[in-house]
Amino acid sequence: MSTTPDQRLARTFVTLADTLVADFDVLDFLALLAERTVEHLSVDAAGVILSDQRGGWRPAAGSSERADLVELFAAQAREGPCLDCVASGKPVTCADLRADTAQARWPGFSPAALGSGFRAASAVPMRLREQTIGALTLLNQEPIELDADTVAVGQALADVATIGILHQRAAARGELLAEQLEATLQQRTVIEQAKGVLAEALSLDMHDAFSRLREYAHDRKRRLSDVAHELADGTLDPADITVEHH
Template structure:
């Protein structure tokens, strides 16, 4: 088995493992985003999920540029991720002129970040679409059919996991969980900015440090973020502790 095949197998296991007591939806979706970049011919990825009112919200991204592009889509109501969620089908264009015809403002913003291609895959199960996975590339053109199949398979498995996890909760609990996840995401962005500024890190590096610390100490990302914001968790301690403690294997 090649290293790519091993990573793919590990990814499917991780995306299917949602029935655990400390299931963290933000970390789960970040795994999907980062593994999409590692396994596909994509340079960045972002994920949007629908909230209890059916409105799309940014939930995870593999890089700061992807996060900003996803937010731009939402703010301007334009882009492949939105079209994908509304139609429940994969959305792509062959080249930049075709993209500009469909999403003129978004395409300008995309090029401003150095990307030349964007396409989206639905996160769906049968007739239910819960969100979309956006894939950004530095070079123009669509993903290959093989990469599209793998990407859609990962999105499908993640969707099954999310719906399965949601099914154990009542409607009210589900709404609370989604709102909590959205609140946690906002808190994570705040903590990322605080840590980046205080420690002199890039935004993406700050998130990776927080995530590694949370995993290495078997803690929730949201709890670590809250302590970074209120100052009860020392920045140097977070950076030094982001390496897994001896005898404590990282969660996959």
């Protein structure tokens, strides 16, 4: 049975999100990302650079292992839209690398890309909240200005890949993950104590007490666990939550 482009894109997101396997291979994962990016975005080539965790950036994968393309992806770790992208944390696009502005901005990358047959280059960050771990480069043989929808899909692919990589890194650090889980369970214990304090003080059932607690924290853009700690240790008066509830 044939599938539509939207269905194939949805399957790609599922595949990229499925990192809960024992033999998860990051490099194979990134190669898949580059290949699927070319398929879904109708670009001619795609590549990934990642942080080496020492302040530098290194090529990690490409949609092709063609020698000149591998060299170009290595060059983009030193200069180009990809490096600008990780610096700003925002998408960077260039519709024509022959333009004077592009030549002046990337005097090394632009000639290298043109020499490999690419006229346009863009990049989207691989970023989760404040952590940028790399970027996804999109290359076209014709001078093309990527539209907002194409950039958005590229960013979505990069986002889900970022989550997968960070999940794999966390899983690999078993001790750290165990500490995070232990801390989470400890916070849950404090929340249970806070619910009890609030329920008794305001004659609420536990569900309503928890709802009040969450609403109070959300209204003030505070962490639920911090408010719970204050209730549990008596720093916060339950009556204050009643006054602020709406």
